[in-house]
Amino acid sequence: xxxxxxxxxxxxxxxxxxxxxxxxxxxxxxxxxxxxxxxxxxxxxxxxxxxxxxxxxxxxxxxxxxxxxxxxxxxxxxxxxxxxxxxxxxxxxxxxxxxxxxxxxxxxxxxxxxxxxxxxxxxxxxxxxxxxxxxxxxxxxxxxxxxxxxxxxxxxxxxxxxxxxxxxxxxxxxxxxxxxxxxxxxxxxxxxxxxxxxxxxxxxxxxxxxxxxxxxxx
Amino acid sequence: xxxxxxxxxxxxxxxxxxxxxxxxxxxxxxxxxxxxxxxxxxxxxxxxxxxxxxxxxxxxxxxxxxxxxxxxxxxxxxxxxxxxxxxxxxxxxxxxxxxxxxxxxxxxxxxxxxxxxxxxxxxxxxxxxxxxxxxxxxxxxxxxxxxxxxxxxxxxxxxxxxxxxxxxxxxxxxxxxxxxxxxxxxxxxxxxxxxxxxxxxxxxxxxxxxxxxxxxxxxxxxxxxxxxxxxxxxxxxxxxxxxxxxxxxxxxxxxxxxxxxxxxxxxxxxxxxxxxxxxxxxxxxxxxxxxxxxxxxxxxxxxxxxxxxxxxxxxxxxxxxxxxxxxxxxxxxxxxxxxxxxxxxxxxxxxxxxxxxxxxxxxxxxx
Numbered sequence: 278x279x280x281x282x283x284x285x286x287x288x289x290x291x292x293x294x295x296x297x298x299x300x301x302x303x304x305x306x307x308x309x310x311x312x313x314x315x316x317x318x319x320x321x322x323x324x325x326x327x328x329x330x331x332x333x334x335x336x337x338x339x340x341x342x343x344x345x346x347x348x349x350x351x352x353x354x355x356x357x358x359x360x361x362x363x364x365x366x367x368x369x370x371x372x373x374x375x376x377x378x379x380x381x382x383x384x385x386x387x388x389x390x391x392x393x394x395x396x397x398x399x400x401x402x403x404x405x406x407x408x409x410x411x412x413x414x415x416x417x418x419x420x421x422x423x424x425x426x427x428x429x430x431x432x433x434x435x436x437x438x439x440x441x442x443x444x445x446x447x448x449x450x451x452x453x454x455x456x457x458x459x460x461x462x463x464x465x466x467x468x469x470x471x472x473x474x475x476x477x478x479x480x481x482x483x484x485x486x487x488x489x490x491x492x493x494x495x
Numbered sequence: 496x497x498x499x500x501x502x503x504x505x506x507x508x509x510x511x512x513x514x515x516x517x518x519x520x521x522x523x524x525x526x527x528x529x530x531x532x533x534x535x536x537x538x539x540x541x542x543x544x545x546x547x548x549x550x551x552x553x554x555x556x557x558x559x560x561x562x563x564x565x566x567x568x569x570x571x572x573x574x575x576x577x578x579x580x581x582x583x584x585x586x587x588x589x590x591x592x593x594x595x596x597x598x599x600x601x602x603x604x605x606x607x608x609x610x611x612x613x614x615x616x617x618x619x620x621x622x623x624x625x626x627x628x629x630x631x632x633x634x635x636x637x638x639x640x641x642x643x644x645x646x647x648x649x650x651x652x653x654x655x656x657x658x659x660x661x662x663x664x665x666x667x668x669x670x671x672x673x674x675x676x677x678x679x680x681x682x683x684x685x686x687x688x689x690x691x692x693x694x695x696x697x698x699x700x701x702x703x704x705x706x707x708x709x710x711x712x713x714x715x716x717x718x719x720x721x722x723x724x725x726x727x728x729x730x731x732x733x734x735x736x737x738x739x740x741x742x743x744x745x746x747x748x749x750x751x752x753x754x755x756x757x758x759x760x761x762x763x764x765x766x767x768x769x770x771x772x773x774x775x776x777x778x779x780x781x782x783x784x785x786x787x788x789x790x791x792x793x794x795x796x797x798x799x800x801x802x803x804x805x806x807x808x809x810x811x812x813x814x815x816x817x818x819x820x821x822x823x824x825x826x827x828x829x830x831x832x833x834x835x836x837x838x839x840x841x842x843x844x845x846x847x848x849x850x851x852x853x854x855x856x857x858x859x860x861x862x
Contacts, residue, residue: 308694
């Protein structure tokens with residue numbers, strides 16, 4: 278059992294895209310050699326913004342519900358496991374159904390695998406590999422008190438809205454502190470959002486008529 | 496609740512019919528129980544219960560919305576008149592490569608593969624010998640006038656004569672011994688992995704992963720002890736061993752529908768799914784609502800949206816909810832139409848939007 282007082286907090290805004298989590302993840306014994314974390318570039322051509330995505334361990338996991346083989350199980354401590362190997366028939370329903378885009382299908386092995394919060398470590402009271410190495414603490418595993426102390430401007434939430442569906446998760450996302458008890462993150466409202474291009478001042482040497490201190494969008 | 500009760504009744508009826516059919520086949524195959532060995536009656540009732548339990552669970556499983564969808568679609572795709580010929584050939588190929596040789600398990604790990612392959616073939620050989628004997632479908636008699644020959648009867652029909660003192664006789668009369676060797680070797684390799692592999696140790700459960708191995712081991716060892724008893728110990732403790740062996744086999748048969756062994760019956764769904772996926776690859780592709788890139792078969796995305804609604808999920812975006820609640824096919828506006836990559840990007844963008852709003856609010860308050 279994972280210790281009750283330890284929680285996973287994810288803060289995508291702090292991600293610096295260093296890939297340390299990706300490398301560390303593949304060291305986890307439950308999926309040795311294969312990294313289960315997604316480090317996604319939001320819009321590669323116009324932004325360097327990256328998002329680390331781990332399994333959010335939903336209370337009512339869509340992946341498990343749509344699995345025709347009943348292969349995805351949620352443990353008593355709320356961790357949604359990778360597909361059970363004898364049962365998974367590699368249909369890919371979970372991959373297409375997961376609202377967070379987490380599961381991955383390995384066609385050659387006929388199996389779905391996903392982040393299981395490093396179950397071998399978490400059940401022993403250790404941090405998942407990704408949280409161990411994340412230098413910016415975009416991925417944090419600890420107590421609520423610790424995260425509140427570290428991020429006084431933020432608060433954790435575990436409620437997400439996708440269209441008309443609300444999903445409650447085991448993993449928390451850090452959001453701006455507000456009056457609400459548990460703010461709802463409306464994911465589908467961000468459909469038209471674009472990563473913000475950063476405006477920086479680049480002094481350009483020479484350049485003739487061009488203003489050497491012009492702001493350049495990157 | 497009424498729906499669940501209906502499903503249970505349907506499954507119960509299916510289970511009872513399966514048991515009844517097996518009982519009839521036992522009576523017919525053993526020629527009105529003339530060739531039925533009364534000493535094996537315990538095994539027979541265990542198989543009748545297993546037939547009920549397996550069929551009940553299978554029928555319940557087939558009624559789950561995602562399973563039902565794949566079952567129907569899989570058969571429709573497979574039986575497509577244009578493709579039925581090539582599908583049958585492909586089915587045969589996949590049956591041998593994926594099932595007989597366990598290629599997909601080989602790719603998961605060589606140790607896992609050899610353990611599974613040995614256990615699987617040991618169990619299949621054991622079952623192929625045990626069940627027809629228990630049900631009285633196969634029996635042997637000496638050939639009248641020649642006691643050096645045995646005659647095999649299948650469903651009461653004479654099939655083949657062979658010398659009692661022959662290599663062939665030795666091999667087939669010790670079929671369960673060979674099967675035990677395979678199972679024991681496989682169980683040992685599986686146990687070794689489950690003891691030293693940290694990943695396996697972390698997620699394994701006694702009932703799901705250890706108990707099946709213990710049961711197979713117990714069946715094989717007690718079976719071998721029977722052979723040892725009558726071959727080298729002049730039947731020492733044979734009755735006790737026979738009861739012990741019967742208990743292990745009967746327990747396993749009774750447990751078949753409930754535990755890990757049920758995957759024997761679920762696993763063939765992999766073949767149906769492979770044809771569904773083949774059809775999906777060659778058919779229309781779903782394009783992501785956000786990035787416009789194709790990401791999955793349109794048929795699968797549509798089917799999944801239907802299944803999600805049946806399961807009570809409401810991933811419709813805005814007005815599509817009203818359309819689909821009237822039973823019309825959803826064409827636009829479902830979160831299922833966003834590709835997994837964009838879903839991950841949205842996860843970060845949604846947080847960024849919250850921060851922007853919060854900071855703008857604070858700036859507004861400050862000014």
